[in-house]
Amino acid sequence: MVKIKFQNVRKVYNGTDVVDNLNLEVATGKFTVLIGPSGCGKTTTLKMVNRLVDPSAGEIFIEGKNISDLNPVDLRRRIGYVIQQIGLFPNMTIAQNIEVVPRLLHWPKQKRLDRTAELLSMVGMDPQQFMNRYPSELSGGQQQRIGVLRALAVEPPILLMDEPFGALDPITRESLQDEIKKLQMKLGVTVLFVTHDMDEAIKLADMIVLMREGQVEQAASPEKLLSDPVSDFVQEFIGKKHLPTNYDVESVWEIMNPNAVTIAKTKGINESIALMNKRNVDSLIIVDENRKLEGIVSVEEIRAAGRQESRIRRIGDLGIRQVPTINIHSQARDAFDLIVNENPRFIVAVDDEDIVYGIVTKTSLVKALAGVVWGDETDV
Amino acid sequence: MSDLPIFLQRNWGTFVNALGTHLKLSFSAVAIGICIAVPTGILLTRFPKAAKKVLAGVGVLQTVPSMVMFGLAMPLLGIGIRTALVVLIIYSILPILRNTYTGISEIPEKYIIAARGMGMNGFQMLMRVELPLAGSVIISGIQLSAVYIISWTTIAALVGAGGLGDLIYTGIMTYNYSMILLGAAPASILAVLTSLLIGWLARIATPRGLRM
Ligand SMILES: Nc1ncnc2c1ncn2[C@@H]1O[C@H](COP(=O)(O)OP(=O)(O)OP(=O)(O)O)[C@@H](O)[C@H]1O
Ligand SMILES: [Mg+2]
Numbered sequence: 001m002v003k004i005k006f007q008n009v010r011k012v013y014n015g016t017d018v019v020d021n022l023n024l025e026v027a028t029g030k031f032t033v034l035i036g037p038s039g040c041g042k043t044t045t046l047k048m049v050n051r052l053v054d055p056s057a058g059e060i061f062i063e064g065k066n067i068s069d070l071n072p073v074d075l076r077r078r079i080g081y082v083i084q085q086i087g088l089f090p091n092m093t094i095a096q097n098i099e100v101v102p103r104l105l106h107w108p109k110q111k112r113l114d115r116t117a118e119l120l121s122m123v124g125m126d127p128q129q130f131m132n133r134y135p136s137e138l139s140g141g142q143q144q145r146i147g148v149l150r151a152l153a154v155e156p157p158i159l160l161m162d163e164p165f166g167a168l169d170p171i172t173r174e175s176l177q178d179e180i181k182k183l184q185m186k187l188g189v190t191v192l193f194v195t196h197d198m199d200e201a202i203k204l205a206d207m208i209v210l211m212r213e214g215q216v217e218q219a220a221s222p223e224k225l226l227s228d229p230v231s232d233f234v235q236e237f238i239g240k241k242h243l244p245t246n247y248d249v250e251s252v253w254e255i256m257n258p259n260a261v262t263i264a265k266t267k268g269i270n271e272s273i274a275l276m277n278k279r280n281v282d283s284l285i286i287v288d289e290n291r292k293l294e295g296i297v298s299v300e301e302i303r304a305a306g307r308q309e310s311r312i313r314r315i316g317d318l319g320i321r322q323v324p325t326i327n328i329h330s331q332a333r334d335a336f337d338l339i340v341n342e343n344p345r346f347i348v349a350v351d352d353e354d355i356v357y358g359i360v361t362k363t364s365l366v367k368a369l370a371g372v373v374w375g376d377e378t379d380v
Numbered sequence: 381m382s383d384l385p386i387f388l389q390r391n392w393g394t395f396v397n398a399l400g401t402h403l404k405l406s407f408s409a410v411a412i413g414i415c416i417a418v419p420t421g422i423l424l425t426r427f428p429k430a431a432k433k434v435l436a437g438v439g440v441l442q443t444v445p446s447m448v449m450f451g452l453a454m455p456l457l458g459i460g461i462r463t464a465l466v467v468l469i470i471y472s473i474l475p476i477l478r479n480t481y482t483g484i485s486e487i488p489e490k491y492i493i494a495a496r497g498m499g500m501n502g503f504q505m506l507m508r509v510e511l512p513l514a515g516s517v518i519i520s521g522i523q524l525s526a527v528y529i530i531s532w533t534t535i536a537a538l539v540g541a542g543g544l545g546d547l548i549y550t551g552i553m554t555y556n557y558s559m560i561l562l563g564a565a566p567a568s569i570l571a572v573l574t575s576l577l578i579g580w581l582a583r584i585a586t587p588r589g590l591r592m
Contacts, residue, residue, distance in 0.1 A: 052497055077499035087494035090589045091512040100508075101498050134589025150498075 003028040003158065003190040004049060009058035011044050011214075018044050020214035022058070026207075029188045031181070033201040036211035036237075042194040043084065045211070046160050049192065050079045062158070077101055080151030080159040080189075084166065086143055088135040094120075094146055095131040101154050119149040123179055141172035148180060152187070159184075161193045165200070170291055170355070177203055198238055202226070210234055252335050253328040255368035256349040256358035262287045265294050265316025272302055272315045285348060285356060286320055293354045295320030325350050328357050332368065335360045387558050395547065395562055401461075402543035402567070406533045409465055410526050413472030418518065420473075421480025422506065431481055442474045446532050450539050464533070464541030471532060472525045479521025483514030516590070519582040523575055530571040534563065544570075 004026040011019040019041045026032045034042045047053040048060060051072040060067050067075060088097050095116050102112045117127040123145045135143055144165060151159055164180075165173045181204055184191050195201055201208050202222040209219045218230045229235040262285045263272055272284055276299055283298040297318055305312050312318055325348045326335050338347055339362060347360040388395075424431035449467050457463040487510060495509045511518075537545030547563030550556070583591075 050497055052493065073499050073501050075499075076497055081494075081497040083490055083494050083497060085490040087490035089491060089494070089509060089513075091509075091587050092589070093587075100500075104499055104504065134587065136589055 002026070003063060004192065005061040006045075006048075007059045007061070009045075009048065009055045009060060011041070011048065011053065012056040017214050019048070019055070022214070022216065024209060024216060024219065026190060026192055028190050030206040031184055031191045031193065031204055032207045032209060033205035034192065034194045034209050034211060035196060035198065035201045036217070038196065040211045041214040042196075042211060043162055046162055046192060046194055049158070049160055050076045050081055052076075077104055077154070078156050078158070080153075080156040082147050082151045082159070082161040082164045084162040084194075086147040086164075088143055088146055088150070090135050093132050093134055094138070097135065097146060098150050098153050100150060105154060107154075115153060119152065122183070123149065141168055141176065144168060144172075144176060145179070148176075148183075152183070152189075155187065155189075157190060159189045159191045161191065163194055163196070165195075169289070173200075180204070210237060250332045251328070252326050252330045252332055252349050252360060253357070255332045255335065255364055256328070256360050257364045258358040260285055260348070260356060260359045262291065262356055263315060264289060265314065267315050268313055269302060269306060269315060272297070273299075273306075276302075283345070284315070285323070285359070286316060287356055291355050293323075293325065293348055293350055293356050296323045296348075297321070323348050325354075326360065327351065336365060339365060384558070388562075391559070391562065395566075398542060398544050398546050398563065399566060401541070402530075402533055402545075402570070405461065405464060405468065405536060405541060405543055406526070406530045406570075409468035409472050409529050409533070410522065412465075412469050413476055413525060413529075414522060416469070417473045417476035417521075418480050421477045421518075422484065422510075424477075424481045425484045425510075428485070431485075435478060435481065438474050438477060441470060446471065446535050447538070450535060454539055459540040461541045463539045464536035467539075468529055468532060468536065472529050475525040475528070476518070476521040479517050479524075480514065483517030483521075484510050486517075487513045512587070513590075516582060516586060519578065519585075523578040523582075526574050526578060527571045530574060531567060534567050 002025045004024075006022045006024040009019060009022040010017055022045065034045060036042060044053055048055050049062075049067075051067060051070075054068070062075075088094075089100075092100075095113075098116045098119060099107075099112045102115060107115075116131060120127040120130055125142065125145065130138075130142075135146070138146065148161070148164060151161070161180075165176050168176065177200060180191075183189075193204060205222050207219060208222055208225050210217045210225070212233055218225060218234050220228070225234065226238060229238060261275065261279045261281045263275055265286050265288055276282070276284060283296050285296050286294040288294055294316060297315060297320060301318060301321075302315075305318055323346075324338060324342060324344050326338060328349050328351055335347060338344070339360070345361070348356055349358045349360055350356055420434075424434060446467070449470070450463070453463050453467050457466060491509055491513060492505070495505045500508065533541075533543050534545035534548060537543055537549055544563040544567045548560050548567075551559030551561075551563065
């Protein structure tokens with residue numbers, strides 16, 4: 001089933017085709033992701049769906065109806081919209097922000113209240129605690145959540161999302177991606193989602209639409225896109241994002257333990273000890289605010305620092321030791337070699353930019369081998 | 381100075397009268413100024429090209445010294461409170477107009493796109509998003525305007541409108557220093573108090589989310 005159909009759509013700004021003869025079908029109930037370099041026309045394409053921008057030529061249909069025949073204000077109230085910079089109204093409380101569209105549609109007060117509470121609970125935010133706060137009193141990740149809830153308030157059949165998780169740290173970002181994917185599947189909404197992050201696209205999409213200079217370069221499922229890129233441009237775009245392009249059992253990505261215990265270098269000594277106790281480990285991987293590797297520190301070193309009554313407060317100020325690292329795209333065999341030859345307690349798995357993704361230990365190697373010998377139970 | 385109490389007693393009636401007129405005149409000028417300038421400012425945000433010209437024109441008007449303005453208005457409108465009111469209204473408009481216009485124009489675009497994208501019509505956007513977000517800028521325009529107008533109302537006595545200016549001019553004519561003070565000091569205090577009052581009202585009317 002087709003929900004949104006673009007037919008020969010063009011948009012011209014100052015004589016240049018920002019969107020150039022776009023033909024695209026967005027399937028009902030599916031998660032479609034628009035991706036491409038900056039300025040290729042993603043936001044413009046999205047805005048044409050709710051008529052914030054009208055095409056210069058061509059037609060857009062929603063469930064067979066030409067949207068240029070519909071009243072834009074009515075149309076927009078039936079399409080959820082998450083803008084590129086969240087845009088929660090700072091003069092309104094969280095509840096008032098979520099209730100914008102319900103109010104426009106004259107929902108009675110009790111119904112609005114119930115819905116707001118339901119939505120907040122859905123993303124694990126306590127309604128009592130958050131309803132009467134203002135956006136400025138929320139963390140970035142919480143604000144992003146509210147931005148999404150606001151768009152979902154009246155259960156619109158279509159949800160447009162423009163880089164909704166743009167400015168978040170990788171960990172918050174991942175958990176929000178999980179949430180939105182779950183919500184989308186549960187509610188059966190048709191989602192048109194813009195990103196420039198290929199990892200995000202692959203994780204979320206049923207269909208990826210890779211755009212280039214206002215045109216569709218390739219529209220395909222993530223698997224198809226990865227295995228069958230139609231052009232060098234697609235290939236390069238995938239490669240540029242440092243994706244593990246082959247999901248062989250043989251890459252480090254596949255065999256590593258993703259639950260590495262990391263700590264930000266700005267954290268205190270006591271917090272570090274508490275974390276070690278809680279996770280039952282004898283060393284911590286120290287990272288910066290972007291989860292980039294700084295080094296490791298062991299429990300002995302922390303204890304020593306504590307005994308010296310030194311003035312060191314931040315864990316990052318302890319003498320940090322370097323650790324062996326391995327790229328997540330490397331062959332698993334390289335990890336074997338490293339562990340066998342140098343016998344380190346563990347190797348840190350990082351990407352090209354030294355971002356920590358996990359660790360490889362003797363245990364993870366044994367598990368990987370066991371998977372090869374007896375079949376991988378986690379995949380069954 | 382020992383005869384101050386006697387002086388006050390003798391002139392109390394005149395003073396109260398002058399103060400009343402002064403308040404009435406300033407308040408009316410600012411109130412009418414708001415009624416003209418806020419809607420006009422909103423209208424201008426819908427026509428940004430025309431807005432630049434209109435604001436420039438009103439700006440020029442503002443630079444005409446108030447003495448000259450009163451002098452010009454007298455032959456046209458005669459002597460009395462009406463003339464004073466018209467001139468004061470003209471002066472009250474610019475700060476409010478300019479702040480209404482810039483306050484709304486400078487709202488970050490994301491809020492406008494979000495509001496339109498969620499299906500607000502023009503009026504709903506104005507009431508729920510634009511005015512609340514521009515509110516503090518508009519109010520500081522009103523504050524500025526009120527302070528100006530209270531002090532300029534003293535000049536309105538020149539065209540026979542009365543007010544605290546009357547006491548000042550009478551004092552100057554008769555070399556009566558106490559009389560000058562009786563007009564000048566309350567006018568200044570009034571300006572400061574009004575400014576504080578408006579500032580305080582603005583603060584308590586601001587939702588928590590917009591307070592810094
Ligand atoms: N209102 C406008 N007037 C003129 N040009 C515009 C307008 N809106 C967008 N453009 C231009 O159209 C092109 C596509 O813009 P668009 O916002 O759709 O890109 P995008 O793919 O969303 O990029 P990004 O990833 O940076 O958000 C850009 O070159 C942009 O400068
Ligand atoms: Mg964009």
